[in-house]
Amino acid sequence: MSTRITSDDVAHVAQLARLELDPAQVELFTGQLAAILEHAEDVEALDLADVAPTSHPYPLVNVLRPDEVGATLPNAEALAAAPQAEGGRFRVPTILGEAP
């Protein structure tokens, strides 16, 4: 088994992603993720010193739109799927701490 990822890493990432995993799931995913990372090790065997990192597979840049106002949703429609709304706003539980 690779030492690239531990069950603590998986639990930490799960917590950041707000995923509730039981210990058996943590072990299961640790093994599966380790296998994926091992597969990626094949690439590390290559000499890539002259290869620029690739963020996207497409040979495209500058897909831009003009700064023109388009359609908006009416307030009622914007709020239609909200579990709770108040005064035209989305009502949410009290937030602990402030936004990053």
Added chain:
Amino acid sequence: MTDTVLSDPTNPDGRAPTDSLGNAITVPDSDDVTVVTAADGSRWELVCGLEVHAELATATKMFSGAPNHFGDDPNTNVDPVTLGLPGTLPVVNQKAVELAVRFGCAVGGPQSVRRSVFSRKNYFYPDMPKNFQISQYDQPIVVAGELELPSGHVVGIERAHLEEDTGKSTHVGGAGRITGADHSLVDYNRAGVPLLEIVSRPHVRSTEQARQYVAELRSILVACGISDGKMEEGSMRVDANVSVRREGSQELRTRCEIKNLNSLRSLGRAIEHEATRQADLHAAGQKVVQETRHWDEAQGVTGTMRSKEEADDYRYFPEPDLVPVDPSPEWIAEIAAALPMLPAARRARLAEATGEPRTAESVVVVVDRAQDDQAISALAHLARLAEVGGDPSAASTLAALADDDVDGLSGPDAGARAAAAPDAAKARVLVHVTQNLAGEGGADLAPVRLAELVALEVAGELTATQAKQVLAELVADPEATAAGVAAAKGFEAMDTGALEAAVDAAIAGNPAEWEQYRTGDPKVRGKLTGFFVGQIMKATKGQADGKAATALLTQKATD
């Protein structure tokens, strides 16, 4: 946990820390460094960097066509992209890219603009409907720059990147504060508004420099049309990265980020408070924990928002829905060429025109109020008047000169021209623009009107007090002229006719002297000029302008 002292160049084993783009961190010296004293009496100097979030002056949002407009009813400027509804895709706003490029060109030149990649910054908070914010991480659009403050101190820019703003939460119950709130209400009108996050290097050494940096940045953003810069509407928001080091040392120590600095006043107070807090911890041998702190303006203290390990793990990765933005050199050059003159250059131009140092308060204030063109053009008119020796009390003189030679009296070349204005005129123009034209409508006064007034004043036909009164009338009535208002107020400004009559009377009363004047060599003529001007002054009880009278005598001698 991070070490308290991150590096110390005097320690050979010390690491050389780098910034987000891998550049070595430098801290410049300055003759203005804020030093705080810890509880044990030890002295610590400030090292500070600032992050400014500026909302861009676009019509629409960063990634969709919903309006970017402040002050509308909640959740009306929203569309499916804004709300992060499933199946929606972002598309980059070209104008936002253009404004970011404009900023790069303004502070770092065309070479500071780079190919950039959008990334997802993942976190959970209700004002961010997608549970991630689209930002730029390791490949920002602007990678270098610097700002020269009015004091002359230079602050480096580490980077500037494009991102989207969040929605706005209102906390209900608990007196509007998060602690004790019953629930929160979210308005997504602001969500998705284009933001430029501008990160300075840790080159801010004093609270005054922090204020000047934010004010200067604001001036540049407004002058270039990048942002409206309204701090009170949240268009510009400032975070400060504060650390301290022993006075005189080269250490870099752990920093804290302070958020919620919504005015220039709170900026200075918060930095000083935080520096003192850290100095006390260091002096007591305790560690400063790298964390985000919140400034409480009412209590004048900073408090922990969250520690680094808890929330700074944003799991950035390239945004798969957006391809890189790579502005062409041609587009960048076009944007750079269209930039207006920036505040630092304008201060330099006004300094040259007035002979004041570029750090002089009057120079800084006039440029800050964007009245430098007015002052320079007025001085250029006065230089022109001095050049031709025209009669300042003739209301038409300056206007006629302006019509004759309008290009050189305003616009880019006026600065050099203005430098030739008489020193007395320079002093009076600066006084009027900084003090008497600071109110409503003052900036709109035509430079030629200001020049006419100053010409009368310098010629001794109006006292400073009278000039101030006349100026108020000129501001109120754009059609009025200085000579006209002065006459109406009985300030005894001489018009051309009265002066000419006095000149004619002097000539008629002294025919022999006039004959000598008319036919004599320059030396004789110079001597007799004094005689005639003296006669004219006597007859007009000192109201005449000597220079104008001299000009009239010359003219009559050659007729």
